Amino acid sequence: MSSIKSILLKPMFYDKWTNVEVKGWISSNRGNNKIRFIELNDGSTIDNLQLVFKGSKFNFNLLDQLKPGAAIVVNGVLNATPNAQQPIEMIVENIVSHKNVDDDYPIQSQEMKLETLRDIPHLRHRTSILKAIMIIRSTLAQEVHKYFINKEFHYLNSPIITGNDGEGAGETFNVSDNSSTEPFFGRNKKATLGVTGQLHGESYSLGFQKIYTFGPTFRAERSNTKRHLAEFWMIEPEVAFYDLKDIISLADDMLKVVIRNTIHKHKKEIEFLDKITNSNLLKRLNHFVETPLKVVDYTEAISELEKVKDIFENKDIKYGLDLASEHEKYLTEKIYNGPIAVINFPKDFKAFYMKQNDDKKSVAAFDLLVPGIGELVGGSQRECDYHKLVTRVNELNIDQNDLQWYLDLRRFGHMMSSGFGLGFERLVMYVTGTENIRDSIPYPRTTGNIRM
Amino acid sequence: MSSIKSILLKPMFYDKWTNVEVKGWISSNRGNNKIRFIELNDGSTIDNLQLVFKGSKFNFNLLDQLKPGAAIVVNGVLNATPNAQQPIEMIVENIVSHKNVDDDYPIQSQEMKLETLRDIPHLRHRTSILKAIMIIRSTLAQEVHKYFINKEFHYLNSPIITGNDGEGAGETFNVSDNSSTEPFFGRNKKATLGVTGQLHGESYSLGFQKIYTFGPTFRAERSNTKRHLAEFWMIEPEVAFYDLKDIISLADDMLKVVIRNTIHKHKKEIEFLDKITNSNLLKRLNHFVETPLKVVDYTEAISELEKVKDIFENKDIKYGLDLASEHEKYLTEKIYNGPIAVINFPKDFKAFYMKQNDDKKSVAAFDLLVPGIGELVGGSQRECDYHKLVTRVNELNIDQNDLQWYLDLRRFGHMMSSGFGLGFERLVMYVTGTENIRDSIPYPRTTGNIRM
Numbered sequence: 027m028s029s030i031k032s033i034l035l036k037p038m039f040y041d042k043w044t045n046v047e048v049k050g051w052i053s054s055n056r057g058n059n060k061i062r063f064i065e066l067n068d069g070s071t072i073d074n075l076q077l078v079f080k081g082s083k084f085n086f087n088l089l090d091q092l093k094p095g096a097a098i099v100v101n102g103v104l105n106a107t108p109n110a111q112q113p114i115e116m117i118v119e120n121i122v123s124h125k126n127v128d129d130d131y132p133i134q135s136q137e138m139k140l141e142t143l144r145d146i147p148h149l150r151h152r153t154s155i156l157k158a159i160m161i162i163r164s165t166l167a168q169e170v171h172k173y174f175i176n177k178e179f180h181y182l183n184s185p186i187i188t189g190n191d192g193e194g195a196g197e198t199f200n201v202s203d204n205s206s207t208e209p210f211f212g213r214n215k216k217a218t219l220g221v222t223g224q225l226h227g228e229s230y231s232l233g234f235q236k237i238y239t240f241g242p243t244f245r246a247e248r249s250n251t252k253r254h255l256a257e258f259w260m261i262e263p264e265v266a267f268y269d270l271k272d273i274i275s276l277a278d279d280m281l282k283v284v285i286r287n288t289i290h291k292h293k294k295e296i297e298f299l300d301k302i303t304n305s306n307l308l309k310r311l312n313h314f315v316e317t318p319l320k321v322v323d324y325t326e327a328i329s330e331l332e333k334v335k336d337i338f339e340n341k342d343i344k345y346g347l348d349l350a351s352e353h354e355k356y357l358t359e360k361i362y363n364g365p366i367a368v369i370n371f372p373k374d375f376k377a378f379y380m381k382q383n384d385d386k387k388s389v390a391a392f393d394l395l396v397p398g399i400g401e402l403v404g405g406s407q408r409e410c411d412y413h414k415l416v417t418r419v420n421e422l423n424i425d426q427n428d429l430q431w432y433l434d435l436r437r438f439g440h441m442m443s444s445g446f447g448l449g450f451e452r453l454v455m456y457v458t459g460t461e462n463i464r465d466s467i468p469y470p471r472t473t474g475n476i477r478m
Numbered sequence: 479m480s481s482i483k484s485i486l487l488k489p490m491f492y493d494k495w496t497n498v499e500v501k502g503w504i505s506s507n508r509g510n511n512k513i514r515f516i517e518l519n520d521g522s523t524i525d526n527l528q529l530v531f532k533g534s535k536f537n538f539n540l541l542d543q544l545k546p547g548a549a550i551v552v553n554g555v556l557n558a559t560p561n562a563q564q565p566i567e568m569i570v571e572n573i574v575s576h577k578n579v580d581d582d583y584p585i586q587s588q589e590m591k592l593e594t595l596r597d598i599p600h601l602r603h604r605t606s607i608l609k610a611i612m613i614i615r616s617t618l619a620q621e622v623h624k625y626f627i628n629k630e631f632h633y634l635n636s637p638i639i640t641g642n643d644g645e646g647a648g649e650t651f652n653v654s655d656n657s658s659t660e661p662f663f664g665r666n667k668k669a670t671l672g673v674t675g676q677l678h679g680e681s682y683s684l685g686f687q688k689i690y691t692f693g694p695t696f697r698a699e700r701s702n703t704k705r706h707l708a709e710f711w712m713i714e715p716e717v718a719f720y721d722l723k724d725i726i727s728l729a730d731d732m733l734k735v736v737i738r739n740t741i742h743k744h745k746k747e748i749e750f751l752d753k754i755t756n757s758n759l760l761k762r763l764n765h766f767v768e769t770p771l772k773v774v775d776y777t778e779a780i781s782e783l784e785k786v787k788d789i790f791e792n793k794d795i796k797y798g799l800d801l802a803s804e805h806e807k808y809l810t811e812k813i814y815n816g817p818i819a820v821i822n823f824p825k826d827f828k829a830f831y832m833k834q835n836d837d838k839k840s841v842a843a844f845d846l847l848v849p850g851i852g853e854l855v856g857g858s859q860r861e862c863d864y865h866k867l868v869t870r871v872n873e874l875n876i877d878q879n880d881l882q883w884y885l886d887l888r889r890f891g892h893m894m895s896s897g898f899g900l901g902f903e904r905l906v907m908y909v910t911g912t913e914n915i916r917d918s919i920p921y922p923r924t925t926g927n928i929r930m
Contacts, residue, residue, distance in 0.1 A: 029630060049687065049718070049719045050687070051684070051685065051891050067685075068687055069687045069688075095891045097684075097718070097719075097891040097892070097893035099719060123894075125862075125891060125892070127889065127890050127891050128889040128890065130889075131890045131891075147681075148678070148681035148883050148884075148886075148887065149681070149890065151682060151685050151686070152684070157685065160632075160682075160686075161686075164632045164633045164634070167633050167635075168623065168627045168633055171624075171627075172624075172627065175620045175623075175624065178481060178522065180521065180612075180613070180616045181619050181620055182920060183619075183694070183711060183919065183920060184920070184921070185921035185923060185930070186638070186671075186696075186709055187651075187696075187708070187923050188921075188928070188930065189928055189930070190930060197655060197656065199639075199653050199654065199662070200653070200654050200656065201651050201653060201671065202651065202652050203649055203650075203651055203652065203698035204649065204650075204652065204698070205698075208926075210651070210698055210700070210708070210925055210926075211923070211925070212926045212927075219638075225930075226600070226920070226921060226930065229600035229601070229930075230603060230612075230920065232503070232549075232604070233503065233519075233521050233604040233609065234603070234612075234613075234616075235501065235502070235520055235522070236521075241693070241694065242635070242638045242693065242694065244638075244639075246655035246656070246657075246662055248657070248662070256639070257637065257638055257639055259635060266501070266549070267501045267549075267551060410577075431600050431930050432600075432930075434600075435600065437579065437580040437582075438547055438579045438580065438601065439503050439547045439548050439549040439577060439578075439579050439583075440549070440577070441549035441551075441575060441576070442575075467635065468634060468635060468636070468637070468678065468682065469636070469637035469678060471637060471639050471663070473662055473663070474660075474662075474664045475663070475664075476640070476641055476663040476664070476667055476668075476669055478637070478640065478641070478642060478677075478678065478681075478883050478884075
């Protein structure tokens with residue numbers, strides 16, 4: 027069996043007399059009682075293979091009844107059509123099997139609203155737009171794994187159910203079973219869905235040196251925005267003996283390799299999304315992979331923003347400001363015109379575990395900002411001085427007992443490490459031009475929304 | 479920087495005068511005031527690189543104090559030692575940095591009990607045995623992804639929080655937030671942790687044809703056994719247009735490729751575990767990858783077991799018996815002496831969605847059994863006839879409303895599909911010779927146990 031993608035990519039590979047079997051779902055069906063043209067899609071690409079049915083061996087009444095969405099298996103010979111829109115078509119010799127769809131199949135040939143499609147997450151990937159997005163999502167995930175496999179990183183599955191809530195910030199989901207006796211994990215034990223794999227990641231970077239997680243994380247935030255999900259996937263590498271500079275290079279290299287390989291593999295899908303979203307997608311992505319990352323100190327970013335403060339909603343630009351999306355986008359799009367890593371943020375709005383700089387007020391953190399989306403990655407060097415870290419935990423009124431195992435890592439050979447977090451759906455949005463995060467994940471979960 | 483694995487694998491690659499930097503943690507430290515031998519491990523392999531310190535440039539008092547678990551970065555030249563136990567050693571020229579461990583570091587050089595180590599999941603991977611297991615776990619996961627990438631499968635992230643509980647069997651965990659107002663996902667909405675990704679997987683096999691999931695799944699079973707976890711990872715491929723025979727071949731091929739590549743990559747770790755577990759591990763694994771899979775009808779299996787029924791605890795061997803572990807192991811170890819796929823089980827103890835055979839009493843299901851562990855994989859062809867499936871759902875008193883979206887797939891171009899589920903920790907146990915499933919996952923969750 028050949029995929030339609032491979033047939034369309036290498037039409038010359040197929041000898042006119044080779045008999046090929048294809049399987050898939052009908053995108054469109056037109057013709058008359060003597061000849062039928064069926065566009066077939068098999069999910070390997072958004073492009074279709076045109077099937078041509080002609081001759082007395084076919085039941086044209088039956089063929090006429092096959093609707094978009096119907097499954098069909100056929101074999102036939104491939105025929106190069108260099109002068110037509112498609113490079114190749116199949117002259118069908120035999121229908122192996124078929125199964126039609128009922129009349130209420132909700133996917134229509136004409137364009138449907140993304141909002142409407144969100145009601146049918148079990149079917150919406152059978153439209154061209156969601157198909158293109160989900161093909162790219164799958165490849166991005168696989169390219170992330172390939173990147174880390176090639177670099178000999180250890181793949182860690184951080185626990186999902188945990189008593190640790192990471193940064194101590196953000197709402198967590200609670201986990202319980204139906205029993206009315208003792209709680210499943212024991213009395214007085216917190217059992218929540220993890221908001222990050224990082225703390226456990228650090229424990230494995232001690233011993234394995236280069237590790238990454240890639241798994242689901244959860245926030246019980248009741249925000250109904252285009253950028254929030256209750257359930258999302260995170261990629262979190264952690265590397266022992268890496269400092270801030272090293273981890274920024276890793277983030278930059280990983281993004282460029284993964285995006286470059288994905289563009290290369292899915293030119294058709296990205297061109298299609300470029301046209302649909304009208305967002306200069308391909309140009310933007312190529313610019314990103316070709317432009318060296320600039321590293322900008324937070325104080326420099328503030329002084330640049332201060333010069334044009336009147337254009338922002340929040341005009342109070344001074345040291346201590348937690349950059350909002352408007353500031354981030356202006357920095358990367360207007361001032362530096364390319365990807366930047368802002369470093370050395372004030373410690374006040376950053377997580378407790380980040381390495382404190384010698385100036386006593388900033389931490390060795392970075393945010394990687396890209397045109398069109400703002401923050402894509404956040405990370406830091408970790409504070410490995412046990413006493414400094416304990417002092418910080420207590421300053422912030424975080425319960426030290428809960429975190430003692432994590433703090434102890436500093437006493438057990440934790441010399442230096444750095445890591446970052448990449449929200450996978452943010453990456454999918456960036457590479458597909460998707461505006462609403464609910465269209466970047468197969469079955470989105472948000473407050474009030476748990477379809478299927 | 480070079481990994482210790484690459485140095486030990488290719489000692490001849492390193493010229494005597496090449497200066498190399500290595501980083502890692504100390505396994506052992508012996509010597510006197512003139513010469514020190516430190517065994518260094520960096521997590522790339524369980525093997526250590528011997529560092530030799532000699533000469534007046536070193537502070538031997540300081541070196542003497544460095545304890546197992548301490549981090550150290552050094553550079554030096556590599557020196558082939560063809561007559562020693564290790565093929566190569568490093569003559570250290572310079573200590574770049576180091577960080578000692580506190581006295582209460584609980585990992586000791588002598589062998590520790592696995593049970594004791596379960597209390598410290600954040601540190602136990604720094605023993606040789608857990609290090610070996612977790613290295614193999616990581617590679618197995620990566621090899622699974624590589625296998626499906628090479629076969630052009632679509633990687634699907636099934637939702638974790640869901641209202642569907644899969645087979646309708648087994649206890650599920652509930653998910654809620656801390657708010658006292660409306661439930662997070664809405665009133666009268668079930669929100670549980672998924673027990674399988676299969677139902678959602680089928681929806682994506684329609685459209686993408688070949689998909690797989692690889693993510694966490696959950697069961698709130700209060701069983702404290704060596705084989706139960708509340709949180710575990712599952713691999714669930716689903717392929718449209720595949721029948722039972724096709725899906726069995728996929729399971730067999732995937733296991734063989736993944737295991738073969740893992741053995742090849744981790745000979746040292748598997749030999750070490752073979753010795754420690756005294757379980758003929760390597761021989762067993764080689765036998766598995768070299769032996770063609772036999773397909774055995776359930777009725778044949780029953781008649782074979784019936785001949786020797788007196789040796790079993792459950793001696794009531796007849797059509798309708800749900801094979802227990804003792805029967806499974808006897809079949810694969812004694813009768814067929816190799817991996818087998820038992821097919822066509824009675825429908826009564828199999829899931830509702832399995833294809834009903836023409837005999838009206840069995841389903842097109844399979845269990846893949848292997849010597850030493852019993853069931854490793856279970857799967858089936860799916861029932862794609864809407865009316866037969868609805869009838870079965872009602873026979874079993876499953877709430878049809880909850881599943882209507884899944885049943886509807888049959889009306890929307892679902893001609894044929896098949897899939898299987900592989901519990902990833904079962905695979906890790908099989909390939910590492912681990913006897914307790916809690917040692918096959920970094921942070922195990924069982925009833926009463928949620929460390930870190």
